[in-house]
Amino acid sequence: MSRVLVVGAGVVGLSSAVRLLEAGHRVDVVARDLPLETTSSVAAALWYPYLAFPRTRVVEWAATTYAALEVLASTEPASGVVLREGTEVLRERTPDPWWAEAGPSIARQTALPPGFVDGWTFRSPVVEMPVYLRWLVGQVEALGGTITRMNLSGLPTSADVVVNCSGIGSRLLAGDRSVVPVQGQVVVVEQFGLDRWWLAGSDDGRSPTYVVPRGTEVVVGGTDVEGEWSRTPSPATAAAILERASVLVPELRHARVLRHKVGLRPLRPAVRLERVSDVVHCYGHGGAGVTMSWGCADEVTRLVGGAPARTTSRSGVSDDGRLRG
Ligand SMILES: Cc1cc2nc3c(=O)[nH]c(=O)nc-3n(C[C@H](O)[C@H](O)[C@H](O)COP(=O)(O)OP(=O)(O)OC[C@H]3O[C@@H](n4cnc5c(N)ncnc54)[C@H](O)[C@@H]3O)c2cc1C
Numbered sequence: 001m002s003r004v005l006v007v008g009a010g011v012v013g014l015s016s017a018v019r020l021l022e023a024g025h026r027v028d029v030v031a032r033d034l035p036l037e038t039t040s041s042v043a044a045a046l047w048y049p050y051l052a053f054p055r056t057r058v059v060e061w062a063a064t065t066y067a068a069l070e071v072l073a074s075t076e077p078a079s080g081v082v083l084r085e086g087t088e089v090l091r092e093r094t095p096d097p098w099w100a101e102a103g104p105s106i107a108r109q110t111a112l113p114p115g116f117v118d119g120w121t122f123r124s125p126v127v128e129m130p131v132y133l134r135w136l137v138g139q140v141e142a143l144g145g146t147i148t149r150m151n152l153s154g155l156p157t158s159a160d161v162v163v164n165c166s167g168i169g170s171r172l173l174a175g176d177r178s179v180v181p182v183q184g185q186v187v188v189v190e191q192f193g194l195d196r197w198w199l200a201g202s203d204d205g206r207s208p209t210y211v212v213p214r215g216t217e218v219v220v221g222g223t224d225v226e227g228e229w230s231r232t233p234s235p236a237t238a239a240a241i242l243e244r245a246s247v248l249v250p251e252l253r254h255a256r257v258l259r260h261k262v263g264l265r266p267l268r269p270a271v272r273l274e275r276v277s278d279v280v281h282c283y284g285h286g287g288a289g290v291t292m293s294w295g296c297a298d299e300v301t302r303l304v305g306g307a308p309a310r311t312t313s314r315s316g317v318s319d320d321g322r323l324r325g
Pocket of ligand 1: 165
């Protein structure tokens with residue numbers, strides 16, 4: 001058993017904490033933002049591999065996660081995970097998606113909204129993030145882990161292994177400038193009887209448009225603005241999102257808006273999931289952190305392994321930029 005410190009309380013950090021606790025480690029989570037304040041809490045959150053690399057690994061992690069979420073949907077109603085059928089529509093005839101082998105069986109769709117010529121329907125997990133994050137917190141605590149608010153200026157050294165799940169915070173904590181924000185805005189409206197999701201892909205260079213139903217509300221998106229750090233919702237963007245989404249689901253024109261949210265997806269040319277000395281890095285999940293969460297958590301747990309490996313360089317600064325006490 002190792003003493004493991006997980007940095008980050010988004011979906012990646014909490015899922016990793018759960019798997020590490022299940023593997024018998026002692027786990028404490030520290031995070032500047034508590035779960036309901038994270039980017040993860042803004043996610044729509046449909047299982048769908050989007051804006052994440054490299055594709056071969058994304059497919060593996062997404063496949064594991066699809067299976068795990070499917071189990072949660074059927075065994076843990078309190079988790080907020082539901083399997084829902086929905087349709088992705090496309091403006092051009094398109095071969096099967098690159099992620100097709102990751103889980104769901106897809107069926108070509110012929111009844112399409114105006115402006116679309118192709119599409120596929122499949123069942124996918126939809127995760128009601130505020131409910132799910134609370135459920136994950138409950139799992140961490142029930143397994144003996146802790147979650148503490150802490151704003152770090154560097155990765156800690158007071159554990160056998162530190163697991164860095166700090167998302168966009170890895171620019172600072174891992175000194176990694178290759179992770180960049182991709183701002184996403186959503187509009188949350190009151191549920192009006194919608195039970196299937198809709199997605200118009202970003203295949204033609206436009207921002208993806210999606211309509212994802214939950215129990216009492218519907219999440220409508222979205223935008224993807226790379227390099228934008230603002231988390232302030234724009235009224236003009238919200239109006240444009242609703243206009244685009246109304247083509248997919250006309251009832252949205254009359255839906256009651258409940259709130260607006262903006263999150264910063266942590267995009268990296270490739271998800272960083274590797275062990276460097278006694279740090280396991282797991283960040284850079286872009287637009288698919290929920291979609292890959294359990295697959296990555298399993299890999300984090302394998303990398304933490306059994307025996308702690310502690311190394312300190314003579315300068316007191318490790319090769320991953322950590323200050324040593
Ligand atoms: C609008 C929108 C819609 C999305 N929809 C989907 C979707 O449908 N499906 C999907 O799979 N994904 C979706 N995503 C992407 C998904 O939200 C992210 O990939 C995911 O949240 C990343 O999770 P994370 O745990 O790595 O990061 P985060 O949730 O950002 O958590 C990072 C954690 O690290 C902590 N941290 C950072 N810096 C420090 C520091 N210095 N000290 C201490 N703690 C620190 C933070 O406080 C936080 O607790 C969407 C994102 C957005 C914005």
